[in-house]
Each structure stands twice: as structure tokens, then as C-alpha cells.
Amino acid sequence: MEFADPAEAEHFLAAHPEVRSIEAFRIDINGVPRGKLLHRDALLAVYRHGRPLPASILGLTINGEDVPGTGLVWDVGDADCWAFPLAGSLLPQPWRQRPTAQLQLAMHPERGLPAAVADPRHVLARAVEALATDGLHPVLAVELEFYLLDTGRDASGRPQPARLANGLRPDTPQVYGVLELEQLQPFLDDLYDACDSQGLPARTAISEYAPGQLEITLEHRPDALRAIDEGARYKRAVKGVAARHGLQACFMAKPFAECSGSGLHLHASLADRSGNNLFASEDPAGTPLLRHAIAGMLDHIGDALALFCPHANSYRRLQANSYAPLAPTWGVNNRTVSLRVPGGPAFSRHVEHRIAGADANPYLVAAAMLAAMHEGIRARREPPPPVTGNGYARDGERLATDWVGALRALQESDWARAALGNAFVEVYLAIKRAEYAAFMGEVGEQDWRWYLVQA
Numbered sequence: 001m002e003f004a005d006p007a008e009a010e011h012f013l014a015a016h017p018e019v020r021s022i023e024a025f026r027i028d029i030n031g032v033p034r035g036k037l038l039h040r041d042a043l044l045a046v047y048r049h050g051r052p053l054p055a056s057i058l059g060l061t062i063n064g065e066d067v068p069g070t071g072l073v074w075d076v077g078d079a080d081c082w083a084f085p086l087a088g089s090l091l092p093q094p095w096r097q098r099p100t101a102q103l104q105l106a107m108h109p110e111r112g113l114p115a116a117v118a119d120p121r122h123v124l125a126r127a128v129e130a131l132a133t134d135g136l137h138p139v140l141a142v143e144l145e146f147y148l149l150d151t152g153r154d155a156s157g158r159p160q161p162a163r164l165a166n167g168l169r170p171d172t173p174q175v176y177g178v179l180e181l182e183q184l185q186p187f188l189d190d191l192y193d194a195c196d197s198q199g200l201p202a203r204t205a206i207s208e209y210a211p212g213q214l215e216i217t218l219e220h221r222p223d224a225l226r227a228i229d230e231g232a233r234y235k236r237a238v239k240g241v242a243a244r245h246g247l248q249a250c251f252m253a254k255p256f257a258e259c260s261g262s263g264l265h266l267h268a269s270l271a272d273r274s275g276n277n278l279f280a281s282e283d284p285a286g287t288p289l290l291r292h293a294i295a296g297m298l299d300h301i302g303d304a305l306a307l308f309c310p311h312a313n314s315y316r317r318l319q320a321n322s323y324a325p326l327a328p329t330w331g332v333n334n335r336t337v338s339l340r341v342p343g344g345p346a347f348s349r350h351v352e353h354r355i356a357g358a359d360a361n362p363y364l365v366a367a368a369m370l371a372a373m374h375e376g377i378r379a380r381r382e383p384p385p386p387v388t389g390n391g392y393a394r395d396g397e398r399l400a401t402d403w404v405g406a407l408r409a410l411q412e413s414d415w416a417r418a419a420l421g422n423a424f425v426e427v428y429l430a431i432k433r434a435e436y437a438a439f440m441g442e443v444g445e446q447d448w449r450w451y452l453v454q455a
Contacts, residue, residue, distance in 0.1 A: 161212025253357030296376015
């Protein structure tokens with residue numbers, strides 16, 4: 001793994017004398033940024049020598065609690081592990097009130113042990129490198145849906161969509177509504193400006209299929225790691241700009257029972273060493289290579305579902321007629337399936353992976369997706385015929401819709417352990433088991449509504 005040259009920091013410090021603080025962060029297993037706030041005087045040392053971070057930073061629950069079962073806490077004395085900057089990640093944060101920069105770190109493959117075995121970026125890097133050995137180079141684009149909410153709750157204590165510039169609160173889907181985008185122009189303008197300043201390729205914005213739900217697509221990148229790095233930074237930018245406007249950007253998979261959930265869709269193709277799209281074909285279903293890749297992904301959806309749907313709430317999104325998939329299916333120009341081959345000219349042929357929720361860690365989604373594609377290609381697997389029409393009405397196998405079942409499938413998957421790393425899978429399962437136990441141990445409003453009087 002290549003880390004940044006200290007000259008990058010020297011240039012930044014000279015060009016930005018107003019920046020006094022730098023957020024040095026890395027993305028944990030749950031996709032949460034965790035790290036330290038550095039004074040500018042400490043920046044060069046991080047580039048030259050790395051920054052120690054405790055091993056336990058990669059053994060935390062979604063709530064930031066240690067999970068001793070990961071082996072990254074007491075077993076190793078919560079030892080320091082060295083992380084280093086990623087090239088091109090030292091960037092201003094224009095949404096901050098005082099000039100502040102950010103710097104993304106990754107664990108060093110050797111000096112970052114034992115935490116490095118659980119670094120999601122390393123998991124993805126291994127999947128990319130494995131494809132490269134066969135002359136296959138993934139081209140990826142990230143598409144994230146989210147809700148824009150008020151920071152205040154409604155009279156019942158529930159979150160609520162943000163008011164538009166006209167003072168009205170949206171209460172109908174108004175999918176693809178242009179007026180809704182116009183009414184959010186101050187937020188969107190600042191978000192696009194923030195993306196420009198950070199080199200994030202934010203492109204088309206649409207009003208999605210729920211009040212207050214938006215989607216902005218990022219451009220395809222021939223460097224898969226860069227595409228996912230940008231996806232992670234984009235999510236931070238959305239949250240930061242929303243907070244600057246007194247709003248909350250929500251990436252929960254299913255924040256409202258009566259509304260559509262939010263997905264993380266990954267668009268993927270494979271190129272040769274010269275950058276030629278190996279899925280390109282006048283056939284809308286793509287080349288045999290694309291079909292082999294799809295077959296691999298279909299075979300391993302169940303093995304990796306716990307990565308695509310990492311939380312209890314994630315499984316509430318998987319509902320019929322919701323634009324979220326229910327079965328291991330594929331189709332051409334069909335949004336009712338898990339793996340969609342979009343229409344378009346031959347040179348743009350690719351597959352859209354629609355299974356993951358917006359709450360998933362993009363590094364792990366991409367790693368599992370690419371590893372499954374690779375397995376299908378190597379075995380020259382063939383998928384079943386593409387689904388036409390309403391995929392929700394199709395009989396047959398269904399995705400697991402419960403957290404425990406998905407975790408059990410991951411635990412029992414020899415493919416996942418070989419493709420993603422046995423040590424990583426063990427850490428991931430330990431964290432998710434701890435989260436499940438805490439989630440099931442909490443008594444809340446639904447328990448009271450259902451059982452307080454009648455039980």
C-alpha cells in the first residue's frame with residue numbers, strides 16, 4: 001500500500017497558513033470515522049513517521065464501545081498500531097466554522113498490526129490486487145441515498161424531514177421533483193462547493209422516493225480504492241454541510257417505516273490494462289465476462305449479506321415494492337432486482353450492485369462484491385436467465401431478512417474467510433455479536449407499546 005509523500009504536507013501548510021487544526025481519521029469496521037484532532041505543527045511528523053492509534057480503534061461497536069472478543073483490546077494490551085496518511089486526502093473542510101483540514105489514515109500493513117488485519121481498506125486492497133493478477137482492473141462509482149432531516153423532533157419525538165426554503169415540510173415522495181431541489185438550493189450549492197474543494201466528483205442530484213430523501217451520484221473512477229475513499233469522504237462532507245445549515249444528514253438504511261429506505265449502490269465494471277471496458281457489448285446483457293461476474297455475485301450474496309446489511313435496522317429496508325431487493329436476482333434495465341445491468345451505450349456497460357444499505361461500510365461492500373465477481377469469473381460460472389418484469393413477484397430463493405441469519409451465514413462461509421481474510425471475519429463477527437446482544441438487551445418504546453399492558 002502506498003502512503004503519502006511528506007512533500008504533500010509541506011505544500012499544504014505553505015498554501016493554507018490559516019489552517020491550525022487537522023482531523024486525522026481512519027474508517028472503522030462500521031464505516032465510522034475515528035481519529036484525532038492535530039495541531040498543524042504535528043502534521044509533518046505524521047507524514048514522516050506515522051501516527052500511533054490504539055489497536056482497539058478497529059474493535060469498536062457502532063456506539064464506540066470496546067469489544068474484547070475481537071482480540072484487539074486487552075489481549076494485546078490495547079497496543080499502539082501505526083497509521084499513515086493516504087495520498088491526496090489532506091483537504092480543507094469548508095463547512096467548519098474555523099479553518100480546519102482533514103487527513104485520512106490507513107493502518108500500515110506491518111507496523112499497524114494487530115489492528116491492520118481488521119482495516120476495511122486493506123480488505124478492499126486485497127480484492128483489487130487479486131483481480132489485478134488476472135489482468136482485471138475494477139472501475140467503480142458510488143451512489144448514496146440519504147435523508148435531510150431537521151435537528152429537532154416532531155411532537156411525538158420522531159425525526160422529521162427538513163423544511164424547504166419556502167417554509168413547508170415535505171410530506172409526499174415527489175420523486176424526481178425539480179421544485180424540491182430548487183427549494184434545497186442553498187444546501188446543495190454549498191455541498192457541491194465542498195465537493196469541488198475536496199476533489200469529489202459529485203454529479204447528478206435527484207429528489208428520491210420519500211419526503212426529504214436525496215441522492216447524488218459520484219463519477220466512475222478507474223482506481224477502485226480512490227472511488228471508495230471518495231465515497232467515504234463524500235459522506236462526511238454531506239454530514240458536515242448539513243450540520244452547517246442546522247440540519248442532519250441521515251444515512252440509516254430505514255429511518256421511517258412508511259417510506260423507502262436508503263441504499264448504497266455500487267456501479268462496477270472491469271477494464272483491461274489499457275482501460276478498455278471488458279463488459280462492453282452491444283448486447284444489453286453484456287459480455288460473457290459480465291455474466292460470469294454476475295453469477296459469482298449471486299452465489300455469494302448470502303455469504304456477504306451481513307456486510308451489505310450490517311445493522312439491525314438494515315433488514316427493515318428489504319421490503320417488496322420498495323426499490324430494495326428481496327432475492328438473489330439480476331436483470332437488464334430492471335430496478336426490482338439485486339444486480340442491475342443499466343441500459344446505455346455499449347462502452348458504458350456495467351453492473352449496479354443494489355443490495356447494500358446506505359449504512360454499510362463502502363470498503364467492505366466493494367471488497368465482497370469484487371471478490372465474488374472474481375470467483376465467478378475464475379470458475380466461469382453462468383447465472384440464471386435475467387429477470388424480466390416485476391422481480392418482487394418472482395417465486396424462489398429470498399435474501400435473509402434477519403440479522404442473526406446473515407451473521408450465521410458469514411460465520412459458516414469458507415468463501416468469505418478465504419476472500420476477505422479469516423482474521424478480519426472473526427473481528428467483524430465479534431463486533432456484530434456484541435452489537436446484537438446490546439440491541440436485544442435494550443428495552444424501548446416498542447416493548448412498552450406492545451407488552452406494557454397486554455402481557
